[in-house]
Amino acid sequence: GSSCLALPSDLFDGLFGWVPANCTDDTSTIIPGVGFARKCYLPSGVKPASLPVLTFRMEENGDTLQLPLEDLLLPAGSDGSREFCVRSTHASAKAAVCPMACPSDQPILIGTLALRPFLAVFEMGPEMARVGFAPKRPPLSNVELARRRQLTCAKRTSCKGQQRYVAASNRCEPPDCAARYFQVLDEEEGTCKHTVTFQALVTILIGLFSAGELATQHFQLRYARDAEFGVQHA
Known part of the structure; x- marks a missing residue:
């Protein structure tokens, strides 16, 4: 788990909602205090070099860094499948990583495998700790990034009804x-x-209103006839 990239559950779901992957829930992999719960695998027939690239910044105005998803693939298993070294974290990960203060209830954890494409510099102080990343290889061009997105990113899901x-x-x-x-x-x-209950209630109310309307009309006609009969015998 410490070698993988761990993302908050919403980012994890967002990533694999667009990336070609076969994901499964595996409660047996939950780690106390962290809570890894899902694993995703590269579908057969998809070439690792065609996978999209994650881009991020260490600070708001910092340089954009690239993390190709192919660098997050574990070695092939006995059945030939390759697992993405990406995990989904629970909110409890906050207590394990930064018990005093965290900017988010679900921090992003960068494991050793996710660090391989970068040179990392750490500065540890008594009151503050900082880390800096620099890419080991030249970044991919915008044309290549767009080509990968078009080649392997999922198509937009079609919604129906009121979704x-x-x-x-x-x-x-x-x-x-x-x-x-x-x-x-x-x-x-x-x-x-x-609901069926509501439909039945509406049917009953319509029936009652209809019966009331018929009864009202009946009494009106009867009153009119009685009044006419009284006038004729006056």
Whole structure:
């Protein structure tokens, strides 16, 4: 686990929502205090050199650094599969990494494998610690970055019904039907529909209103006939 790149769960889901990968939940790999829970593998037929490149900065106005996903692949297993050395962290990772103060409840952990493409410099002080990265090889051109994105990044997911598209993870988010009275989610159509109880209640109310309307009309006609009969005999 310490050799891998560990991302907060939302970033992890976002990354593998766009990157070609076969992911599985594996609760047996949970580490106390950190909580790695998912593993993703390179699909057969996908060349590592065609994978997209992660870009990031160490500070807001710093230089853009590149971390090719091919550098995060573990050696092939006995079945020939290659696992991405990327993990999803739980909020409990905060206590294990920085018990006093963390900028996020789910910090990004850069393991030894993720450090290989860089020269790393560490400055440790009694009150502050800093780290600096420099690339070991020239960065890929914008043309090459675009080519890789077009070649292997997933297509945009098509949403249906009332689903909302979330670009960060390339997925469709269902409507919040629980926030609406007497409505439930129809997963097949992706829309909120009234519950059977609500439909039955509406049917009963319509029946009562219809019966009341008919009764009102009946009494009005009867009153009119009685009034007419009284006038004729006056």
